[in-house]
Amino acid sequence: MSIVVMKFGGTSVKTKEARTASALRVVSATEQGLKPVVVVSAIGRKGEPYATDTLISFLRDMEPDVEPEPRELDLLMGCGEILSSVVFAHTLKALGHAAISLRGGQAGIRTDGNYGNARILGINPLGVQEALHRGLIPVVCGFQGVWIQGGLPGAEMTTLGRGGSDTTAAGLGAALQADRVEIYTDVDGVKTADPDYVPGAPTLRQVTYSEVAEIAHLGAHVLHPRAAEIGMNFGIPLWVKNTFSDDPGTEVVAESQATGRKVTGVTHTGKLVAFSVDVTILDESDRASFAATVFQILSDHRVSLYMVSRGPSGFGFATRREQSPVVRAVLDALVIPVASGSVAVCQIGGSKSDAVRTQARLVERTGEPTIVPFQVVEGCTMVSVVGRDYMRQPGVFLNIMGILVREQIQVFQTSDSESSLSCLVPESELRRAVAALHEGLGLAEAG
Amino acid sequence: MTHPGSPSSQPFRREHARPEEGARAAETKFERERGIDRVEVRKGYATVSVGPFAEPLEQARLDVLRRVAMQQVSVDYLKLDGPRMSFVVAESDLQSLATALEGLEHQSRSGRSVVAIHAANMRDEEGLIAKTISQVMLTGDEVDHIGDMHDRVIFVLDAATADRVRLEVGGRE
Numbered sequence: 001m002s003i004v005v006m007k008f009g010g011t012s013v014k015t016k017e018a019r020t021a022s023a024l025r026v027v028s029a030t031e032q033g034l035k036p037v038v039v040v041s042a043i044g045r046k047g048e049p050y051a052t053d054t055l056i057s058f059l060r061d062m063e064p065d066v067e068p069e070p071r072e073l074d075l076l077m078g079c080g081e082i083l084s085s086v087v088f089a090h091t092l093k094a095l096g097h098a099a100i101s102l103r104g105g106q107a108g109i110r111t112d113g114n115y116g117n118a119r120i121l122g123i124n125p126l127g128v129q130e131a132l133h134r135g136l137i138p139v140v141c142g143f144q145g146v147w148i149q150g151g152l153p154g155a156e157m158t159t160l161g162r163g164g165s166d167t168t169a170a171g172l173g174a175a176l177q178a179d180r181v182e183i184y185t186d187v188d189g190v191k192t193a194d195p196d197y198v199p200g201a202p203t204l205r206q207v208t209y210s211e212v213a214e215i216a217h218l219g220a221h222v223l224h225p226r227a228a229e230i231g232m233n234f235g236i237p238l239w240v241k242n243t244f245s246d247d248p249g250t251e252v253v254a255e256s257q258a259t260g261r262k263v264t265g266v267t268h269t270g271k272l273v274a275f276s277v278d279v280t281i282l283d284e285s286d287r288a289s290f291a292a293t294v295f296q297i298l299s300d301h302r303v304s305l306y307m308v309s310r311g312p313s314g315f316g317f318a319t320r321r322e323q324s325p326v327v328r329a330v331l332d333a334l335v336i337p338v339a340s341g342s343v344a345v346c347q348i349g350g351s352k353s354d355a356v357r358t359q360a361r362l363v364e365r366t367g368e369p370t371i372v373p374f375q376v377v378e379g380c381t382m383v384s385v386v387g388r389d390y391m392r393q394p395g396v397f398l399n400i401m402g403i404l405v406r407e408q409i410q411v412f413q414t415s416d417s418e419s420s421l422s423c424l425v426p427e428s429e430l431r432r433a434v435a436a437l438h439e440g441l442g443l444a445e446a447g
Numbered sequence: 448m449t450h451p452g453s454p455s456s457q458p459f460r461r462e463h464a465r466p467e468e469g470a471r472a473a474e475t476k477f478e479r480e481r482g483i484d485r486v487e488v489r490k491g492y493a494t495v496s497v498g499p500f501a502e503p504l505e506q507a508r509l510d511v512l513r514r515v516a517m518q519q520v521s522v523d524y525l526k527l528d529g530p531r532m533s534f535v536v537a538e539s540d541l542q543s544l545a546t547a548l549e550g551l552e553h554q555s556r557s558g559r560s561v562v563a564i565h566a567a568n569m570r571d572e573e574g575l576i577a578k579t580i581s582q583v584m585l586t587g588d589e590v591d592h593i594g595d596m597h598d599r600v601i602f603v604l605d606a607a608t609a610d611r612v613r614l615e616v617g618g619r620e
Contacts, residue, residue: 117571119477119478119480119481120477120478121477121478122477123477161571162571163571167478171477174477210597213597213598214596214597216570216597217569217570217595217596217597225567225568225570225571225597225598226478226567226568226571229478229479229567229568229598230477230478287589288584288585288589288590289584289585291580291584292580292581292582292584292585293581294581295577295578295580295581295584296577296578296581298574298577299574299575299577299578299581300574301574302573302574303573303574303577304570304573304574304576305576305577305580305595308576308580308593308594308595309526309592309593310526310590310591310592310593311526311528311531311533312496312528312531312533313528313529315593391523392521393521394515394516394518394519394520394521394522395512395516396521396522397512397522397525397534398509398512398513398515398516401505401508401509401512402509402512405505405506405509411505411527412527413526413527414525414526414527415594415595416523416524416525416594417594417595417596417599417601418596419596420596
């Protein structure tokens with residue numbers, strides 16, 4: 001029995017027409033002699049009536065000053081996928097195919113007790129297998145699991161966090177030893193660049209698990225890294241396909257199966273704010289502890305960092321724009337005792353805020369404080385080139401920086417790893433930067 | 448096909464049977480524990496700082512990169528640092544690098560290591576990258592470079608400190 005796990009995202013189940021198109025893909029799989037196992041996300045995206053964010057807003061708006069309990073939020077969010085799975089099973093029934101909707105727990109997905117971001121501990125897919133055995137098409141709620149607490153009756157519903165439905169699909173694929181897992185969305189597969197920025201950007205026919213995870217890490221969300229990791233660990237072939245077209249899509253494969261290609265694509269993050277600080281103002285012996293304290297504070301406030309840099313004169317980092325107020329609030333006027341016995345007071349921007357002046361006055365009695373200003377660059381974004389073999393070759397930086405300099409695009413900072421090279425550029429130049437790199441690296445002929 | 452009770456060659460896969468064989472499914476173990484799970488140290492690198500440059504900086508930087516590329520030297524972890532730039536090369540390339548940078552003001556520090564601290568899905572674990580950096584900074588040694596990937600944070604630092612980082616930051620190796 002060849003099992004195929006077919007996951008349909010929010011846009012693929014959003015309307016009756018979309019659900020029918022998705023369901024017909026499932027019917028087609030059965031006609032090819034496959035046993036489809038369907039995984040669905042909640043219906044629609046933010047702002048639409050049954051989307052996960054809409055359900056959360058429903059609760060939060062009721063009592064804006066009261067933070068909902070994570071357990072209650074998980075129960076509420078799980079409703080989106082339950083509704084979606086029931087509707088999808090009903091759509092299949094209307095097309096003449098018997099189907100059964102299953103919650104994550106009924107599909108055997110067991111997690112830890114971390115509400116809102118649960119980790120899958122194990123999957124026993126007996127419920128799914130029984131459904132298949134009875135000739136039913138299982139329609140599993142993505143994003144959900146259950147936490148089985150020792151000594152307590154029943155099981156607690158948990159949700160898997162970002163990319164949860166992709167993770168459900170990959171996990172079920174592994175547990176069922178499926179022939180493949182197909183992730184259906186509204187684009188043809190993994191593109192060499194965002195088609196909004198590079199119209200006609202080709203669809204890659206093959207990427208590696210690691211490449212697709214890195215692309216997601218750097219801003220493009222085609223397949224979640226957790227799903228890629230499961231696919232890689234269990235050797236499950238993953239496909240990214242378009243519900244609404246017959247394009248063959250992108251196959252995600254192991255490194256050993258990948259065919260030669262130097263550059264995978266150009267990707268970009270959303271809006272970033274860059275912070276940098278010159279620490280030469282501090283004694284040399286104080287610089288490491290100062291930096292360690294700043295990063296610890298950022299960690300305590302769950303700030304997600306991009307483009308961290310460290311040089312002889314200081315360090316820098318970027319954050320998503322929505323996290324920038326948190327960074328400003330926690331760092332401005334922050335007093336950091338340093339190893340030499342004096343104190344440093346952090347200042348955000350070029351001038352002292354009232355809080356910085358007040359703190360400096362308060363700590364004066366312990367000695368003259370050192371004001372350490374952080375420079376802030378608003379309106380940045382990160383454009384990245386992802387490539388499997390390319391980054392190890394001499395001349396990569398020259399090539400990429402050369403393209404951007406020729407286009408007179410300012411580069412604030414760079415960051416690279418074994419499989420990517422990123423440049424922090426003005427947000428206003430993003431479109432030109434993506435297009436120039438795509439063109440300059442010959443990606444129009446990729447695919 | 449893997450049968451219940453048979454050994455499995457894949458580390459994550461638990462044996463189980465498909466339903467037509469009449470066997471009940473067993474549980475398959477899944478995602479890695481969150482947080483740091485491995486620290487990897489690679490030795491034999493040098494940090495190079497070039498500059499200060501005169502304006503225009505962009506052309507001066509490109510000139511350095513062109514010279515280095517012409518000597519077939521692979522550059523990693525490039526950082527722009529005001530009128531200077533720094534990067535990391537393999538120690539074995541230092542001779543070629545000296546040829547490439549002849550006539551330019553530069554310093555190199557050999558005996559550096561690349562330390563990769565691995566953790567699954569780092570971007571979604573908010574605060575984890577910052578926490579890892581803070582932990583490494585607290586080892587007290589000067590860190591030349593910091594970078595990140597989807598599953599690791601990368602540091603370039605003194606080779607002697609690298610082993611201490613491995614011990615202190617640890618993980619579940």
